[in-house]
Amino acid sequence: MLPPRSGFENSKARLKAFSLLGLKPNDRQPEPLVTEFTMPELPEVETTLRGIAPHVTGRTILECVFRTVKLRWPLDPALCRLLPGQKIQKVERRAKYLLLLCEKGTIIIHLGMSGSLRIVPAGTTERKHDHVDLIFTDGQCLRLTDPRKFGAFIYTDIDPYRHKLLHNLGPEPLTDAFSGDDLYAAAKGRRLAIKQFIMEQKTVVGVGNIYANEALFRAGIRPDRAAGRVGANRYETLVYTIKEILREAIDVGGTTINDFSQVDGKPGYFTQQLQVYGRSGEPCVVCGQPIHNQRLGQRSTFFCPTCQH
């Protein structure tokens, strides 16, 4: 077993990245590499859902406060009049969207690249990137923090599942709607690399870069293999490993990374075992050969050329 990892902290991949960029290891980690570690993926969003649900379900909104005009999209000032008085009846997740179902409509939240939600007592002094507060009549506050402002906080009064952001999404990976048979059928004739195929939101939602790398390693499939050239049995295995790895990540609270924080405000850290991601040049945990790293569709791709084919 490998020790728990903390991203690139001590990896050869990190040292190599530094030398390529002409930096010394003590210099700040280069930005493009950090980005992939900070993005909340499906397990983080599910963890957030489970963390906030007991604190917001059944609560009535007293006040909605915006401290910026725009995240990914403009924040609608009308919500500060529309939301107070409404009770949150239910909290759901679809892909990486959190849905706060209120009496007259639904708040749709996306954490973007660096967003997080916390429950704090109303009136808690805000910090620099705390952009939205939903204050409840019980004195608690749901606070959205988002340093990079790629997140979303929008409202719809139609069925949220028919909203343009949600209605074209593929199946949820942790439901029976995501099966080996369907994946195999959808891949027929596709020349796209399988890793890119499983990261397409129409194929299945919420399989981000870290989990795509790890699931393909466990399934023994090379990430650059054409999606249409993978057999039905191997798709069965891949669906199993995707579900397995997402469940494991959710169980340990998501691979909470860099500026993603747990709902209770403690800084996050890696607790899940990563077998290939970020391990370029390090020995494969199965065969001992070095892990390869290449870009595939602009994303870092890690695999063992011996174990994956």
Ligand SMILES: [Zn+2]
């Ligand atoms: Zn190997």
